[in-house]
Amino acid sequence: MNSELTREYINELRSIIEAKDDKAALLKMEDLHPADIAGIYENLSIDEAKYLYLLLDPEKASDVLVELEEDDREKFLDVLPPEVIASQFIHHMDSDDAADVIGDLAEEKKQEVLLHIDDVEQAGDIVDLLSYDENSAGGLMAKEMIRVNENWGVATCVREMRKQAKDLDEIYYIYVVNDENLLLGILSLKALLLASASTKVRDIFDADIRSVRTHTPSEEVAQIMEKYDLIVLPVTDSIGRLVGRITIDDVVDVIRDEAERDYQLASGITTDVETTDSPARLSRARLPWLIIGLLGGIIVAAVISRFEEDIKINPEMAFFIPLIGAMAGNVGIQSSAIIVQGIASNSLGLESTYRKLFKELLVALMNGIILAGLLFLFNYFVNHKLALTFTVSSALFVVIIFAALFGTMIPLLLHKMKFDPALATGPFITTMNDIMGLMIYFLTGRILYTVFV
């Protein structure tokens, strides 16, 4: 029932396409979900995919279009005339999917497609949705839903629902509004099912519900739906009139994307890339952070060059440069990752910034003592050089403290200044901490070597 895409399957399909065997190709795709067909397309050439695409009936083809990755979708839409896009594809889509697809088109083509939509109500819904920021509740919501008036009886309600339900794939909730279309609450299908025919909607709906405004940011929508385990969330305009609803499947994508973006930023990758992207795209996504790393390395080299004489006298100082740099980087990343994740999942708690810094300081003190101690024992018993032993261990201790404080403060600062705190993780914090850590190291060395030699 759950089809796993295999290379054998793709190869079979390829030979069918080459033979232009329409019937065999349709048979092969017959039982597949649109998401599976989209997955297949991503493993075919554009010409092969186009051949398959034109075989599908328009409704299934629209579903596949919605499931395609943005890049692949653009390639398809580029070669299709606006009237075909409007009548064959948009016509079969829900308003949110239609707005997403049209929103990705070039401005001119967008206007043409909109003019070719026959259903004026649908076109109006799409234009409305296009006006919202992509990353807000308005950008996530769809217009299709069932709304009933609080004054209706259950029988009227069911009759009206039957009328409205034709547009909908699925019904999870029914929204209750008053004569001014102000959102009052929800009517669950369970309540409707259990009610007698003479009951009024007013008496059985649930007024204790959550809703968001059109301008609520996507991340907040995701947090609310996650926290309260919601399947659908109604969206109102600024005076509380019901304008749309967001379903959990769209929010799952927001959660996944957000987590992936933080992870990618922390790994020094700028734009959203996947293994299947082209080498040039993969290269471009990584270069910016690498160039920052390179600049950082050049600055560090300039810092160390100030200590050239120290290195000439005590070349063993150079041996521990990577250790100090790596530990500064690791500690900084650990501290920042915890803060960035806390911000992302809204679980930072109510502790003040000072309290957080104080706690990080405690953690850093504990880890610093243990790690500097271990290194001290190693150098004392293996290297037998007292000046080096003291220098490396005390520098490591100080570096760990500073790295932890920097790692905590920088993402909090960025967040306060309305930047994305995830920027602080990865190459940025490691480079900063590299520079700071090695300055501390060589300064400690200069002082301690004069003490011990």
Place this chain on the structure above:
Amino acid sequence: MNSELTREYINELRSIIEAKDDKAALLKMEDLHPADIAGIYENLSIDEAKYLYLLLDPEKASDVLVELEEDDREKFLDVLPPEVIASQFIHHMDSDDAADVIGDLAEEKKQEVLLHIDDVEQAGDIVDLLSYDENSAGGLMAKEMIRVNENWGVATCVREMRKQAKDLDEIYYIYVVNDENLLLGILSLKALLLASASTKVRDIFDADIRSVRTHTPSEEVAQIMEKYDLIVLPVTDSIGRLVGRITIDDVVDVIRDEAERDYQLASGITTDVETTDSPARLSRARLPWLIIGLLGGIIVAAVISRFEEDIKINPEMAFFIPLIGAMAGNVGIQSSAIIVQGIASNSLGLESTYRKLFKELLVALMNGIILAGLLFLFNYFVNHKLALTFTVSSALFVVIIFAALFGTMIPLLLHKMKFDPALATGPFITTMNDIMGLMIYFLTGRILYTVFV
């Protein structure tokens, strides 16, 4: 409607608790969702929280218990006798939540609580659920659902549903089974709503549905629900009998946890920690990777010590140690992050391992040429030292290639050997690449300095 927890609110609540003003406390929590109350508890002392907890009616108290973080929940349950847990809390819970709560108890207490559950059917459901692996479909599913027989008419169906619906918070789908309880398909509420009373279930249900087996891993459940935009997913035993269903809200937690775990592993943090955890816990979670980093640093020091003579003659070689180390680490993390994410989101595509390595090689070649070129220009025009210029740039180029290949290969290897590929990111790959990178650097230096000097 969406309450934001503030420090003022907590402080007000604290003074109410101190004054032991039951009425004011209840009033303050009256309109709050259980998830909000759980959030409040996490910001109070255990005694303060206990006071509030005992004021709530049992049903709300159970909901709050389910929403609490695992650690906080354990603290509460530790102080409560088994018969209270069974009659006051478990009694009001859905089978999946009840199994989660009981599953976290110590073995002895678990048995006692189970014996104190009056409802034999509920106790049986919980025992069944406890037998499944936490990270499988069986561990995620709940037993409560509406099932109808294919041979029933719509009227019988609605009557039976009314009976079964009493146990359920919400109905999204109705499952259709045959006389042997084999899952046949789903009946949507929409279909039921639009059908006439004389229709048979057999004629209106949808047989084209997805389901999983009890032993399907959680990650796969999440991938299926995400890919096919499912709200509920039925679970069958190995011969296809319907045994439970999984709702999307439980899967959202799986997705969030998975993404957070990968990110934490990549940041060198071992167990699941949050900013609100104690300093000792935070310290313990970070030490393992830091000790690995320390050992790596000691090995690197030993490697560099082999080149002590080279450093004495050309101390400027030491200046670029951090640059080489940092670039090796950054490139390695970038490459491994893309692979780890591809594995996690099942989007690696069907390219072979060789093809992936070849692509990474291309990306690394591009980035290597650009970065080594930039560094060459800098050193050539600023440092004016030919031997150093050639050494650092050519070493950087080779290091980038190796780091990219290692970063790609190691997570793929770990995945093939059934280890978690996320282990390969963060401190592990940076340490490996540090050692490898600096060996290449100093060997290149030894060769090129003899050529140019």
